Amino acid sequence: MTDTSMxxxxxxxxxxxxxxxxxxxxxxxxxxxxxxxGEMRAIIGPNGAGKTTMMDVVTGKTRPDSGEVVFDGRADLxxxxxxxxxxxxxxxxxxxPTVFENHTVRDNLLLALxxxxxxxxLLLAMPTRAENDRLAEILSIIRMExxxxxxxxxxxxxxxxxxxxxxxxxxxxxxxxVDEPVAGMTDVETETTAQVLREINKTHxxxxxxxDMSFVRALDVKVTVLHEGSMLAEGTLDQVSADQRVVEVYLxx
Amino acid sequence: MITRxxxxxxxxSLRLFxxxxxxxxxxxPLLNQLMPPGSPFHVPAWLLQLxxxxxxxxxxxxxxxxxxxxxxxxxxxxxxxFALGGYCMGMYLMRQIxxxxxxxxxxxxxxxxxxxxxxxxxFWYGFDNFGFAMLMAVLVPxxxxxxxxxxxxxxxxxxxxxxxxxxxxxxxLMLAFFRNDMGLGGNNGxxxxxxxxxxxxxxxxxxxxxxxxxxLTLALxxxxxxxxxxxxxxxxxxxxxxxxxxxxxxxxRVEGYKLFVFVFSAAMAGIAGxxxxxxxxxxxxxxxxxxNSIEAxxxxxVGGRGTLxxxxxxxxxxNFGKTWLTGALPEVWLFALGALFIVVTLLLxxxxxxxxxxxxxxxxxxxxxxPT
Numbered sequence: 001m002t003d004t005s006m007x008x009x010x011x012x013x014x015x016x017x018x019x020x021x022x023x024x025x026x027x028x029x030x031x032x033x034x035x036x037x038g039e040m041r042a043i044i045g046p047n048g049a050g051k052t053t054m055m056d057v058v059t060g061k062t063r064p065d066s067g068e069v070v071f072d073g074r075a076d077l078x079x080x081x082x083x084x085x086x087x088x089x090x091x092x093x094x095x096x097p098t099v100f101e102n103h104t105v106r107d108n109l110l111l112a113l114x115x116x117x118x119x120x121x122l123l124l125a126m127p128t129r130a131e132n133d134r135l136a137e138i139l140s141i142i143r144m145e146x147x148x149x150x151x152x153x154x155x156x157x158x159x160x161x162x163x164x165x166x167x168x169x170x171x172x173x174x175x176x177x178v179d180e181p182v183a184g185m186t187d188v189e190t191e192t193t194a195q196v197l198r199e200i201n202k203t204h205x206x207x208x209x210x211x212d213m214s215f216v217r218a219l220d221v222k223v224t225v226l227h228e229g230s231m232l233a234e235g236t237l238d239q240v241s242a243d244q245r246v247v248e249v250y251l252x253x
Numbered sequence: 254m255i256t257r258x259x260x261x262x263x264x265x266s267l268r269l270f271x272x273x274x275x276x277x278x279x280x281x282p283l284l285n286q287l288m289p290p291g292s293p294f295h296v297p298a299w300l301l302q303l304x305x306x307x308x309x310x311x312x313x314x315x316x317x318x319x320x321x322x323x324x325x326x327x328x329x330x331x332x333x334x335f336a337l338g339g340y341c342m343g344m345y346l347m348r349q350i351x352x353x354x355x356x357x358x359x360x361x362x363x364x365x366x367x368x369x370x371x372x373x374x375x376f377w378y379g380f381d382n383f384g385f386a387m388l389m390a391v392l393v394p395x396x397x398x399x400x401x402x403x404x405x406x407x408x409x410x411x412x413x414x415x416x417x418x419x420x421x422x423x424x425x426l427m428l429a430f431f432r433n434d435m436g437l438g439g440n441n442g443x444x445x446x447x448x449x450x451x452x453x454x455x456x457x458x459x460x461x462x463x464x465x466x467x468x469l470t471l472a473l474x475x476x477x478x479x480x481x482x483x484x485x486x487x488x489x490x491x492x493x494x495x496x497x498x499x500x501x502x503x504x505x506r507v508e509g510y511k512l513f514v515f516v517f518s519a520a521m522a523g524i525a526g527x528x529x530x531x532x533x534x535x536x537x538x539x540x541x542x543x544x545n546s547i548e549a550x551x552x553x554x555v556g557g558r559g560t561l562x563x564x565x566x567x568x569x570x571x572n573f574g575k576t577w578l579t580g581a582l583p584e585v586w587l588f589a590l591g592a593l594f595i596v597v598t599l600l601l602x603x604x605x606x607x608x609x610x611x612x613x614x615x616x617x618x619x620x621x622x623x624p625t
Binding site: 059061081082083086087091092094098100101102103107110111112114116117118119120122123124125126127167171 | 257258481484485486488489491492495496498499500501502503504505506507509510513
């Protein structure tokens with residue numbers, strides 16, 4: 001890849017011709033995708049469409065066989081590892097809530113807080129006033145001040161999802177990748193989560209992978225439909241659901 | 254800053270426990286030295302030696318727990334770091350024998366004369382100096398741990414594969430140290446020590462000081478480990494244990510965390526080995542045997558992994574049982590060890606220390622349920 005091709009895009013996240021195969025099976029097949037700064041994008045698609053593999057490629061967990069993955073117009077994500085990519089400003093929320101079960105809510109947030117990552121500096125580091133203020137702010141956003149000294153293992157499923165969103169806020173990434181945030185949530189929790197994501201989107205770019213159609217509708221953003229590792233359609237939810245090919249592969253008719 | 258660092262991990266029960274370790278380390282040697290041999294309060298030298306040995310095992314257990322209990326690295330090769338530390342101490346003690354050996358050679362230890370060595374091998378230089386030997390007892394295990402950890406952690410070798418590598422490491426070292434041409438005493442190892450820092454290793458007073466030194470080192474080890482575990486580094490460390498890939502996605506370079514704690518732990522095991530050798534009076538390649546490393550893991554499991562007090566208690570319980578059973582019913586010991594493994598795995602996942610917590614929680618629950 002040349003420098004000029006990287007600079008020619010204003011996109012925050014730029015995927016071009018990305019292919020990933022596992023033992024001959026093409027999880028991603030010549031996938032191209034653009035996410036603009038400040039945008040929120042919903043990605044839908046049937047099982048095995050490559051949604052999670054796409055997240056893995058962007059966060060450095062999986063190396064693509066070919067194609068370009070560029071972040072912020074300058075960083076070639078195919079050459080960096082998870083820690084580098086996270087430090088650049090890409091946060092990821094997993095499908096299954098993964099909070100640190102043996103740490104308190106507060107410590108979970110402290111670990112996620114952007115800033116110190118060096119082991120030798122953390123040996124002597126004490127939380128600073130700025131960090132404490134930031135923790136208090138996040139605890140109030142996710143409404144968990146009262147549970148801040150509770151261990152992660154003792155939280156309910158919904159609370160874990162909230163804590164994880166709080167951890168992403170603490171990480172303060174430029175781009176947030178969210179994998180099925182409302183899986184296993186009640187209708188009320190789903191509605192609140194959509195509100196929170198819209199709130200987060202005011203200051204961060206967000207990519208949401210989701211199965212739940214009512215949730216995607218509630219988000220009311222541009223939708224990308226994946227199928228067999230490539231992009232099938234793009235547009236508003238109404239536009240893509242009117243697309244005959246999408247109806248065939250996704251709605252299973 | 255250093256005091257704050259050292260104090261951040263201390264809580265009440267750990268403070269009491271460190272005081273207890275120090276009290277034992279002061280009281281036993283004093284009772285041995287000050288009470289006349291006929292007195293019922295006299296502590297015999299063999300008991301001092303035994304407790305001193307247990308204290309050095311406890312330090313080894315603490316080292317194993319630091320990597321296994323707090324970082325999830327199940328090392329089945331910590332016996333190797335222990336033995337390397339022990340060999341460094343053994344080399345110092347051999348050079349202190351001087352011309353008092355059977356062959357009376359002022360420079361060469363007996364086994365070298367026997368094997369027709371004409372001059373001291375290069376790696377024996379400097380070991381006549383106690384400070385140098387102790388530095389090596391820390392450095393040699395650390396360097397080995399660094400080399401192993403550097404490659405293993407960067408290649409993301411984890412879990413059972415890492416355990417197998419560490420086990421292979423100690424086995425390979427055992428085979429190497431069994432060879433006579435290693436220049437380290439071959440299968441006989443090193444023994445017949447005479448003096449340490451000019452004091453006879455056989456003397457009761459020397460044993461008293463060694464027992465005290467072991468307790469003091471264990472106490473220091475507990476304090477420093479508590480400081481590491483209680484720091485923000487420690488929080489990140491246990492987070493790596495619980496969800497390694499999550500930490501990577503948060504931007505942590507997990508290798509650095511693992512490598513530091515692995516090297517630190519190896520250094521601690523090396524110091525434990527150096528304390529062990531003058532108290533038992535011998536070091537030979539069987540200290541590298543894989544079973545020793547596995548036994549050390551068992552001490553931690555029995556006491557309670559992921560706690561700092563647990564490994565010390567576990568080391569004492571299992572080794573007391575071993576000393577008693579191998580004396581009373583020698584053929585039963587291995588069965589007892591196997592049974593212990595099963596019982597701990599099935600019934601005491603958090604060890605003896607965890608059992609204490611379970612009992613406390615249960616009695617509290619009972620109290621809460623009881624009508625007022």
